[in-house]
Amino acid sequence: xxxxxxxxxxxxxxxxxxxxxxxxxxxxxxxxxxxxxxxxxxxxxxxxxxxxxxxxxxxxxxxxxxxxxxxxxxxxxxxxxxxxxxxxxxxxxxxxxxxxxxxxxxxxxxxxxxxxxxxxx
Ligand SMILES: [Zn+2]
Ligand SMILES: [Zn+2]
Numbered sequence: 239x240x241x242x243x244x245x246x247x248x249x250x251x252x253x254x255x256x257x258x259x260x261x262x263x264x265x266x267x268x269x270x271x272x273x274x275x276x277x278x279x280x281x282x283x284x285x286x287x288x289x290x291x292x293x294x295x296x297x298x299x300x301x302x303x304x305x306x307x308x309x310x311x312x313x314x315x316x317x318x319x320x321x322x323x324x325x326x327x328x329x330x331x332x333x334x335x336x337x338x339x340x341x342x343x344x345x346x347x348x349x350x351x352x353x354x355x356x357x358x359x
Pocket of ligand 2: 333
């Protein structure tokens with residue numbers, strides 16, 4: 239086997255850092271989904287673009303009242319917000335070990351925004 243010289247993927251702990259990057263929003267828009275977990279209760283579910291932890295972000299408020307399909311609310315392209323859009327700030331809340339994390343915090347420090355459209359179609 240003449241495998242490449244890349245080292246075997248031993249997961250090195252990612253240090254905690256409060257950072258954002260335009261690609262986080264792009265990646266998150268692709269992999270997050272919105273699920274209705276109870277009447278008028280929705281969660282955003284997806285993986286952190288930085289540390290790949292699975293996150294669940296509860297959405298407060300009945301923002302999607304009258305929406306026909308809950309699957310259409312997440313904008314898959316990170317465009318500029320338009321009227322009727324809701325900009326949802328998301329911060330990583332994983333429980334993984336990230337060195338240098340301040341006491342009492344969770345997550346890897348990454349944050350980004352998801353664009354949700356609340357326009358009825
Ligand atoms: Zn993270
Ligand atoms: Zn993490």
